[in-house]
Structure formats: C-alpha cells, structure tokens
Amino acid sequence: MLFMVEMDVNVPLDTDQERFAALKQAEKERFQELQRAGTWRHIWRVVGHYSNVSIFDVADNAALHDILTALPLYPFMNIRVTALCRHPSSIHDDDR
Amino acid sequence: MLFMVEMDVNVPLDTDQERFAALKQAEKERFQELQRAGTWRHIWRVVGHYSNVSIFDVADNAALHDILTALPLYPFMNIRVTALCRHPSSIHDDDR
Amino acid sequence: MLFMVEMDVNVPLDTDQERFAALKQAEKERFQELQRAGTWRHIWRVVGHYSNVSIFDVADNAALHDILTALPLYPFMNIRVTALCRHPSSIHDDDR
Amino acid sequence: MLFMVEMDVNVPLDTDQERFAALKQAEKERFQELQRAGTWRHIWRVVGHYSNVSIFDVADNAALHDILTALPLYPFMNIRVTALCRHPSSIHDDDR
Amino acid sequence: MLFMVEMDVNVPLDTDQERFAALKQAEKERFQELQRAGTWRHIWRVVGHYSNVSIFDVADNAALHDILTALPLYPFMNIRVTALCRHPSSIHDDDR
Amino acid sequence: MLFMVEMDVNVPLDTDQERFAALKQAEKERFQELQRAGTWRHIWRVVGHYSNVSIFDVADNAALHDILTALPLYPFMNIRVTALCRHPSSIHDDDR
Amino acid sequence: MLFMVEMDVNVPLDTDQERFAALKQAEKERFQELQRAGTWRHIWRVVGHYSNVSIFDVADNAALHDILTALPLYPFMNIRVTALCRHPSSIHDDDR
Amino acid sequence: MLFMVEMDVNVPLDTDQERFAALKQAEKERFQELQRAGTWRHIWRVVGHYSNVSIFDVADNAALHDILTALPLYPFMNIRVTALCRHPSSIHDDDR
Amino acid sequence: MLFMVEMDVNVPLDTDQERFAALKQAEKERFQELQRAGTWRHIWRVVGHYSNVSIFDVADNAALHDILTALPLYPFMNIRVTALCRHPSSIHDDDR
Amino acid sequence: MLFMVEMDVNVPLDTDQERFAALKQAEKERFQELQRAGTWRHIWRVVGHYSNVSIFDVADNAALHDILTALPLYPFMNIRVTALCRHPSSIHDDDR
Numbered sequence: 001m002l003f004m005v006e007m008d009v010n011v012p013l014d015t016d017q018e019r020f021a022a023l024k025q026a027e028k029e030r031f032q033e034l035q036r037a038g039t040w041r042h043i044w045r046v047v048g049h050y051s052n053v054s055i056f057d058v059a060d061n062a063a064l065h066d067i068l069t070a071l072p073l074y075p076f077m078n079i080r081v082t083a084l085c086r087h088p089s090s091i092h093d094d095d096r
Numbered sequence: 097m098l099f100m101v102e103m104d105v106n107v108p109l110d111t112d113q114e115r116f117a118a119l120k121q122a123e124k125e126r127f128q129e130l131q132r133a134g135t136w137r138h139i140w141r142v143v144g145h146y147s148n149v150s151i152f153d154v155a156d157n158a159a160l161h162d163i164l165t166a167l168p169l170y171p172f173m174n175i176r177v178t179a180l181c182r183h184p185s186s187i188h189d190d191d192r
Numbered sequence: 193m194l195f196m197v198e199m200d201v202n203v204p205l206d207t208d209q210e211r212f213a214a215l216k217q218a219e220k221e222r223f224q225e226l227q228r229a230g231t232w233r234h235i236w237r238v239v240g241h242y243s244n245v246s247i248f249d250v251a252d253n254a255a256l257h258d259i260l261t262a263l264p265l266y267p268f269m270n271i272r273v274t275a276l277c278r279h280p281s282s283i284h285d286d287d288r
Numbered sequence: 289m290l291f292m293v294e295m296d297v298n299v300p301l302d303t304d305q306e307r308f309a310a311l312k313q314a315e316k317e318r319f320q321e322l323q324r325a326g327t328w329r330h331i332w333r334v335v336g337h338y339s340n341v342s343i344f345d346v347a348d349n350a351a352l353h354d355i356l357t358a359l360p361l362y363p364f365m366n367i368r369v370t371a372l373c374r375h376p377s378s379i380h381d382d383d384r
Numbered sequence: 385m386l387f388m389v390e391m392d393v394n395v396p397l398d399t400d401q402e403r404f405a406a407l408k409q410a411e412k413e414r415f416q417e418l419q420r421a422g423t424w425r426h427i428w429r430v431v432g433h434y435s436n437v438s439i440f441d442v443a444d445n446a447a448l449h450d451i452l453t454a455l456p457l458y459p460f461m462n463i464r465v466t467a468l469c470r471h472p473s474s475i476h477d478d479d480r
Numbered sequence: 481m482l483f484m485v486e487m488d489v490n491v492p493l494d495t496d497q498e499r500f501a502a503l504k505q506a507e508k509e510r511f512q513e514l515q516r517a518g519t520w521r522h523i524w525r526v527v528g529h530y531s532n533v534s535i536f537d538v539a540d541n542a543a544l545h546d547i548l549t550a551l552p553l554y555p556f557m558n559i560r561v562t563a564l565c566r567h568p569s570s571i572h573d574d575d576r
Numbered sequence: 577m578l579f580m581v582e583m584d585v586n587v588p589l590d591t592d593q594e595r596f597a598a599l600k601q602a603e604k605e606r607f608q609e610l611q612r613a614g615t616w617r618h619i620w621r622v623v624g625h626y627s628n629v630s631i632f633d634v635a636d637n638a639a640l641h642d643i644l645t646a647l648p649l650y651p652f653m654n655i656r657v658t659a660l661c662r663h664p665s666s667i668h669d670d671d672r
Numbered sequence: 673m674l675f676m677v678e679m680d681v682n683v684p685l686d687t688d689q690e691r692f693a694a695l696k697q698a699e700k701e702r703f704q705e706l707q708r709a710g711t712w713r714h715i716w717r718v719v720g721h722y723s724n725v726s727i728f729d730v731a732d733n734a735a736l737h738d739i740l741t742a743l744p745l746y747p748f749m750n751i752r753v754t755a756l757c758r759h760p761s762s763i764h765d766d767d768r
Numbered sequence: 769m770l771f772m773v774e775m776d777v778n779v780p781l782d783t784d785q786e787r788f789a790a791l792k793q794a795e796k797e798r799f800q801e802l803q804r805a806g807t808w809r810h811i812w813r814v815v816g817h818y819s820n821v822s823i824f825d826v827a828d829n830a831a832l833h834d835i836l837t838a839l840p841l842y843p844f845m846n847i848r849v850t851a852l853c854r855h856p857s858s859i860h861d862d863d864r
Numbered sequence: 865m866l867f868m869v870e871m872d873v874n875v876p877l878d879t880d881q882e883r884f885a886a887l888k889q890a891e892k893e894r895f896q897e898l899q900r901a902g903t904w905r906h907i908w909r910v911v912g913h914y915s916n917v918s919i920f921d922v923a924d925n926a927a928l929h930d931i932l933t934a935l936p937l938y939p940f941m942n943i944r945v946t947a948l949c950r951h952p953s954s955i956h957d958d959d960r
Contacts (some may be wrong), residue, residue, distance in 0.1 A: 001114035001193075001252050002140060002147055003275070005336065012301065012941060013876065029186045034172060035187055037193050042138070043186055044151075047925050048869065048932040048945040051099055055140075060252075060276040061335050066097055068336040075301060083143035083195070083275050083334040085254040089124045090139055097924050099947070106778065108781065109204065109267060124871075143253050144197065144260040144273040156865050156924075157815050158949040166814040171781060177816040177865070179947050181926040194300055194332060198304075200369055205459060220377045227379055234330070235378055236290060236343075239371035239445050240389065240452040240465040245292055246461065275335035281316045282331055289385075289446050291467070293528065300493065308386050348444075349527045350469040356528040363493060369528040371387070371467050373446040386524060388533055397588065397651060412569045426522075427536075427570055428482060429638050432562035432644040432657040433583065437484055437522075444543055467527035473508045474523055475515055481577075481637050483659070492685065496708065518710040539578050540636075541719050542661040548720040554654050554686060563579070565638040578716060580725055589780065590844060595801040603763045611763055616715070619762055620674060620727075623755035623829045624773065624836040629676055631716075661718035665700045666715055667707055673769075673828050675851070677912065684877065701818040707895040732769050732828075733911050734853040740912040747877060755771070755851050770908060773897055796953045802953055803955055808908070811954055812866060812919075815947035823908075851911035857892045858907055859899055 002041075002057055002084040003064055007077050009050040026072035033069065055084070098137075098180040099160055103173050105146040117167055122168035130163065151180070194233075194249055194276040195245040195256055199269050210230070216265035226259065290329075290345055290372040291352055294339035295365050297338040324356065343372070386425075386441055386468040387448055389460050410456035418451065437466040439468070482521075482537055483544055487557050489530040498563070506552035514547065521560040578617075579640055583653050585626040589598040599603055602648035610643065631660070674713075674729055674756040675736055679749050681722040698744035705741065727756070770809075770825055770852040771832055773825050777818040794840035802835065822851070866905075866921055866948040871941050873914040882949055890936040898931065919948070 011020065034040035042055040051079045068079060130136035130185065138151040154160045162174060203212065225230035234247040250256045260271060299308065320326035330343040344354045357365060396406065418424035426439040442448045452463060491500065514520035522535040538544045548559060587596065610616035618631040634640045644655060683692065690720040695720035728737045740751060770800035779788065803834045810823040836847060867949040875884065898904035922928045932943060 003253075003335075004134050004140070011939070014171035031185050032187050033127060041182040042151075044100070044180035045929060047181055047867075047929045048943045050933070052183060053178070053180060054136075056336045060277075061195075061275045063337045064275070065277050065333060069338070072249055075299070081275055082149070083253045083256070084149060085143055085252075085257050087139040087141045091128050095186045100817075100924075107267070130791045132278070141257060143195075143257045144271045156949075157867075157947045160947070161813060161949050165818070170834045171779070177947055179925045179945055180955050181896070181924075196332070199406045203459070223377050224379050234343075235375040236292070236372035237375045237449060239373055239387075241464045242453070244375060245372060247330075247371070274341070276332035276334055278339060279331040279333045279340060281319050283320050291445075301485075348469075349387075349467045352467070352523060353469050353527045357530070363491070367528045369467055371445045371448070371465055373444075373449050392490055395651070415569050416571050426535075426565035427567040428484070429567045429641060431579075431641045432563055432655045434645070435566060437562070437564060439522075445554070461487060468524035468533060468535070471523040471525045473511050475512050483637075483719075498630075541579075541659045544659070544662050545717060545719045549722070555683070559720045560619075561659055563637045563640070563657055565641050582717070587843070607761050608763050619729075619759040620676070620756035621759045621833060623757055623833045624847045626837070628759060629754070629756060631714075658725070660716040660725060661719055663715040663724060665703050665715045667704050670815075675829075707926075732853075733771075733851045736851070737853050737909060737911045742915070747875070751912045753851055755829045755832070755849055757828075757833050780911060785928050800955050810919075811951040812868070812948035814949045815949055816941070820909040820951060821946070823906075850917070852908035852917065855909045855913055855916060857895050859896050 001060065002086075003052060004084055005054045005056055005068065005083075006080040007052050007054065009073055009076050009077075010040060011050065020081040022060060022078075023072045030070075039067065046083075085086065097143075097156060098151060098182075100178040100180055101152055101160075102140045102176040102178075103150065104175075105172050106174065107146065107172060110111050110163055119168045119172075121188065123153060126166075138170065193246060193252060193279050194278075196247045196274040196276055197248055197256075197260065198274075199221060199246065201265055201268050202270065206225075215268075216264065222262075222264060231259065241253045253276040289348065290343060292370040292372055292376075293342045293352075293356065294342055294368040294370075295342065296367075297361055297364050297369060298366065299338065309328050310359045311364075320362060325353065385446065386439060387468075388466040388468055389438045389440055389448075389452065390464040390466075391398075391436050391438065392432075392463075393457055394458050394462065395434065396431060407456045412454060423451065481533060481540065481567075484562040484564055485534045485536055485544075485548065486526075486560040486562075487532050487534065488559075489553055489556050490558065491530065491556060503552045503556075511551060521546065577636065578631060578662075580658040580660055581630045581640075581644065582622075582658075583628050583630065584655075585634045585649055585652050586654065587626070587652060594632040599652075606648060614653055615643065673732065674727060676754040676756055677726045677728055677736075677740065678718075678752040678754075679724050679726065680751075681745055681748050682750065683722065683748060695744045695748075702744060704750075711739065769827060770823060770854075772852055773822045773824055773832075773836065774814075774848040774849040774850075775820050775822065776847075777841055777844050777846060778846065779818065791840045791844075798838075800838060807835065865924065866919060866950075867930065868946040868948055869918045869920055869928075870910075870944040870946075871916050871918065873937055873940050874942065875914065875940060887936045887940075894934075894936060903931065945947075 009065070018072060018093060031043070035043070040054060041057045042053075044053050045051070046053060056064055056067070058067070068074065068081075071077070101134060103140060113121070127136060127139070131139070134151060137153045140149050141147070152160055152163070154163065160177070164170065164177075198260070223232060223235070227235070231249060232246060233249045234245075236245050237243070238245060248256055248259070250259070260266065260273075263269070297351065316339075318327060319323070319331070321368070323331070327345060328342060329345045332341050334341060344352055346355065353371070355368075359365070385447070391397070413441060414423060423441060425441045426437075428437050430433070430437060440448055440451070442451070448452070452458065452465075455461070508523075513522060515523070519537060520534060520566075521537045525531070526533060526534050531537070536544055536547070538547065544561070548554065551557070607616060607619070611619070613634060614648070616630060617633045618629075620629050621627070622629060632640055632643070634643065644650065644657075647653070693711060703712060705717070707715070712726060713729045716725050717723070718725060728736055728739070730739070736753070740746065740753075743749070799808060799811070803811070807825060807838070808822060809825045810821075812821050813819070815823060824832055824835070826835065832849070836842065836849075875903060879940050881934075895904060895907070899907070903921060904918060904922045906917075909915070920928055920931070922931070928945070932938065935941070
C-alpha cells in the first residue's frame, strides 16, 4: 500500500553538530535498510530545502506509523502523509 | 531532470459529460505516450480526490512547461510544481 | 484499515431540488449499505454544517478511493482523508 | 453530547525525558479512566504524527473543558474542538 | 449550553431581490422568535460586513444544528461554531 | 461602543509558576473591576483552550486600546479585535 | 474615531459596463461628499489593484457600518475594518 | 511617493526592559524627526496591538528601505509594505 | 524604480476563444512596447502556470499602477506587487 | 535553466554579532563569485525586509540545490524556489 510522505527537517541553530551528525548517519542507515526491503520505494530531495518527497510501500497504516515515528531524525521533522493508490491509466504493472 | 507535479482536476457541475469524456480519453493517451517515453516517470492517484502525484523526468524547465500546458485536461487543472533532485543516500543508481 | 474522512457538501444555490433529493436518497442508501457492511464504521454530523466526520474501515487505500469517488454526492463534496491507526493506550480490542 | 477533539502533542527538543515519561504515564492512566467511563469514547492515532483524533461523550461544554484542560499533557498540546451530533441516516441507535 | 456562532451572509450579485427580501423577513421573524425564547441570547452586527456574531443557549449540540440549518438564510451563509462555557472569573451568575 | 475581543493566552512551558499565578490573580481582579463598571460586558471561555471571547462596551477606540494593553496578562496574549454594532433586528433595547 | 478600511472591488467579467459605470459615478459622488465632510479623511489607491486604503473618522461603530454598507459599490467589495487610535508619539495634534 | 507600512512589534517575554526602553526612546526620536521632515506622514496605533499603520512619503524605494531597516526597533518588527498612489477621485490636492 | 510583479491569468472555461485571442495579441503588443522602452525590464514564465514573474522599472508608483491596470488582460489577472531596490552586494552597476 | 529563488534571512535577537558579520561577509563573497560566473544572474532587495528576490541560471536542479544549501547564511534562511522559463513574447534573445 502506497503513501507519499513529505519530510521537512528543521535543525535549530544551536544544535550540537556532533550529535546531529550521528543521528544523520543512523537515519541514512535506517533509510537504506528500508530502501533495500522495498518499503521506502522512492526518495527525492526538494531543491533548496532540507526536505524530501518519499514513496512508501507498507502493509498497512500502522506499519507506516511505526516506521516514521522511529526514524532517528523524527524529532526534527515535520511530516505530511498522503494516501495514494495505483493510477488506472498507468501502463506499468508495478508502478507502485 | 526531475519534478514532482501535483495535479487537481476540477470538473464544474455543469460540464458537458460527453465532451469531458473525450478530453479524458485524450489525456489518457497523451499520458501513456509520455509514460512510454520515460518522461512521465510515475503517477499515483491521491485517495479520495480527482488528483494525482506525478514525477516527470524532462530535459529542462521549458520542456516541462510545454508538456503540462498542452495536456488535454490542463484548463481544468490546478497544478503545483516542485523541483527535485537525486537524494544522496539513495542506493538506487537510477532512482530518478 | 482505518481512515478519517471529512466530507463537506456544497450545494449551489441554483441546484435542481428534485434531482438533488434523488441523489441524497441514493447517498443515504449507499451509506447504510456500507454501514451495515462495517466499512463506514462511524458517521457524525458537524454542528451547523452540511458536513460529516466519518471513520472508514477498508482493506486498503484503493478500496477507500473506489468507495469515495463513487458516492452519489461525490461531485458536490470537498473531502479530506486522514490515515489513522489503533492507539496504543486503548483498552478496547476492537476500537477500530 | 459528542465532540471531536484533535490533539497534537508538541515535545520541544530539550524536554526532560524522565519528567515527560511520567506525564505520558499519567496521561495514559487518565485516558483509560475516561475510556472506561465512556467519556472518551474513541481514540485513534494519526499516522506519522504524535496526534490523535478522539470522540468525547460529555454532559455539556463545561465538562469537556474541564476534562481537556486537566489532561497531564495539556500544556504540550494544540487542540481543535468540533461539536458533533448524531447523523440522521445512521442505522446504529448508539452511534454516538 | 452556550455557543458562539459567526454567520456571514453572501448574496450573489444576480440574486432575485424580491425573493431575497422575503427570506430576510422570514429570517428576522425566526430570529426574534428565538430571541424571545432565550435561545438566541445575543446578536451583534460586524461593522462593514453582512455578518453577525451571535451567542446561542441551547439544550445540546443537536438542538443547535437543527436551529441553524433551518434558518431561512442558511443557504446563503458561511458559519463558524465555537463551543463556549462560563468563565470562572465572572461575577455575573447568569452571564450565559 | 461595542467590540468583540478574542484573547488567547500562551504560557511558555518554562514560565515561573508563582509569578504567573500572581499575574493571573491581578488579571482576575482587573477583569472584575471592569465587569462591575459595565466595560467588560461579557466573557466566555472557549472550550478546550486558554482563550476567551469577550464583549467590551467602551467610550471609544482609544479607551479599548488602553484597557487591553494594560491587562496584567497582556504580554502573554494574542488578541483579535472586531468592531460590532447593534443588530437592527434585535428586540432587546440594551443588547449591547 | 478612526478606522482603517481596506476595500477591494471585484468586477465579474460579465458585468454590464453601463450599469457599472453609473455605480462608479455614484460611488465617486458619495465619496467626495464624505471627504468634504471630513468623514472619509484619507484615500489611497493600492498599486496594481482595484483597491483602496482609507481612513474614516466617524462618531461611532454604527456610523461606520451605515456608511460602508450604503456605498453604491458595496455589493462588489471585500472589506477589512481595523480600529485605530492616535499614536502617542505623534507630534501632530490632529493626526487623526 | 507613498507607501503604507504596517509594523508589528514583537517583544519576547525575556527582553531586558531597560535596554528595550532605550530602544523605544530612540525609536520615538527617530520617528518624530521623520515626521517633522514630512517623510513619515501619518501614524496610527492598531487597537489592542503593539502595531501601527503608517504612511511614508519617500523619494524612492531605496529611501524607504534604508529608513525602515535602520529603525531602532527594526529587529523586533514584522513589516508589511504596500505601494500606494493618489486616488483619482480625491478632491484634496495634497492627500498624499 | 524597480518592482516585481507576479501575474496569474485566469481564463474561465466558457471564455470566448476568439475574443480572448485578440486580447492576448493586444497584450503581447503592449508588452513588447513596454519591453522596448525598458519599462518592462524582465519577464519569465512560471513553469506549469499561465503566470509570469516580471520586473518593472518605472518613474514612480502611479506610473506602475497606470501601466498594470491598462493591460489588455488585466481583468483576467491576479497580481502581486513587491517593491524592490538595488542589492548592496551586486557588482553590476545596472542590475536594475 | 532559470529559477526564481526568494530568500528571507531570519536573525534571532541573541545572535552573536561578530560571528554573523563574518558569515555575511562570506555570503557576499560567494554571491559575487556566482554573480561573476553568470550563475546568480540577478538579485534585488525586497523593500523593508532582510530578503532578496534572485534569478539563478544553472545547469540543472541538482546544481541549484548544491549552491543554495552551501550558502554561508543558508541556516538562517527561508527559501522559496520557482522554476521559470523564457517567455514566448520576449524580444530579448538572452532574457534569461
């Protein structure tokens, strides 16, 4: 089941840089784990912003909630969730 | 070059149904042509709305403008365009 | 899988009353069919508005999309969809 | 009498984790007490957010105000209150 | 039980003046009936607008919904409903 | 002359509780003084919020400005001011 | 007593030009009458818009309401009203 | 050349009162200097707010920018700038 | 003197195509006349929209107002005007 | 390829002035380097704000992203990015 998730990362000016770098590294590892599993199907940077547009493919709503709220950078994020589904005109069988 | 395009289709209540069906069919054909060409890389329906979230892969801004404003349903659409780029953490070479 | 759907019905001042009454009746019948099936789990009127707050329990996103866009009054509606999940503190096993 | 209450919990990055955990525990206990009493009729998590959508069944406006403003996590919450009433099409006698 | 109701009346430029005058007269009569009954406790004009701020004192949410949606000018109105309660500092016993 | 004033009180999480309690007490005393004088004609709590809806009856705009900006809790408030006048349909001579 | 009134004039594309010209002429005459009387103290065009920013000096709120709602172009206007008062730092005795 | 400038002054709760009083005094002196020069033609308080509505008469855009950004309280302000021009209906030659 | 003007052209679905084409042609001619004169210094299309971002260089506010409101497509436009000035860091003498 | 970038610089009241001056100097140098390269084609100050409107001419989206997020003042900025393209009516060959 597909969802668009838009994530904005807000880093306060007085953030401890070392601690944040560690969280970023953990975020990257968790992201790649989910990407390999096919759960975090797509990710793109939004030009000029510390933001991404992502497509998740999950079993259900609860799975998405658990994944998002456990992300290492979650406390720094604003998130918008949009439920998607396959478009009837698509010629790609797996355009999930 | 990647862009997210969000399209909302607004159909006034008094729209001529036959004429609109013809435009929809033309829209579908143009969409599939662009999908086959790899230009309209992804499309998803937004649940509960006559809207889609799409990813375009175009040569430049002008190409995107020409494609969007020539869509058969363009006069019925509200459109939001967001410039994207590859995410540095992605492990997929072609996650365009 | 649970979703909150908020529906606002907008009736233009020049709407044909007879035709609209027929659509309302069809909407009511479809609603009750879905309510009996357990799909449209809850519905409440918003005080002072021709609007409702509803809870849907569906198999997946696509099922919700198909139900909503086929509602007889759908062309008159503005809709907001919010993905929900069970709250961890709830003591009700089936508080879906 | 029914109200939808939407609660967003905002936890500043420098919140004392131990003190907040205690407030969360107190919130959970108060919630379950109200759930058992039938006052806090429904609660759902909003996917991806530290937010819930809840349905309250209270004697009157003042009762709701007293309950909400006394919640342990109230100082961390943004709250939206929407007055509801039974929907005339509902076939459930107690779809409160 | 108290509610603030803010009503904006939108009169399209092509409204039939005679028919609208009749609705206004019916609205005034219904308003005064409710004012005499103590239900529509207060009403004020908003300066420069075809709008009012009103305080209703009703038995419950459903009563308010039934009153508002049956107003003769309701199809021309945008309405905002805010649940109120007595203020603890008030020295007036009946400042409802 | 009548004005609706909507006041939201924002109390930062790290506010000194003792000092704030003193300001609240001073606010209450000032409010009751103005209520007795007929200047602060009405006040209601907004359900679920540390906010009120108030009706002021003042000599002129400057009088209202001086009263509001001198309130003990003014530095914690967001305020919206709306000029009102008597409604022509009201049957109450003094529904100010 | 001073108020800032911001007026936006919205002229639908299908407006009868002759009738609108007559209303504009009536508006101009009424404006100049009020300007001569010192009631409509200032008026400025907003660059690029069919809008003005005006300062009114009126006896009370009701006087302003009666003036605004009787303007010939009032049915075409969106209006924002802001209550003003003399600024304490002003060195002009009559900077009303 | 005329501009409307709307200034909101935001004073954080922990502002050093003595330092702020000095800035306010400097602001007042600068304001009166500009008022005497005819540059800051009008100023009014917005009722209930630490805000003003002002009319500036300046040589050009750059002059306005330099004046505004050099105001002693500028770091505490939110500012909205609106370009104005003489209204064609005005009977006052110098209603600048 | 420089201004950014953002223009959105809204063409209702039932617009007479021939008449609109004539207005577009007139708009283009007027634009090129102003571009040649150096008044309409820059114009860019906004990708995906019937909108442009333009930079005007005019003698004063009134000149800009007269130009904009006399554009052939003005009745179809929403316009936002932003006063600009030279940036102090620019190395281009004439980056107007 | 052309983009409009609007940058607002937000300087918290407690910013270290010396450190910020160094960042401003670095920003200016980087800006002039990009201006000389033709990448940062235009820049204008927004009157009354610590903001600019800029036109960038870049190879692609990724180039713009890398430039913007590496600006010395980037952590203090809010940024809006708008994709532009040449306007078909322009008579200037290089009005990029």
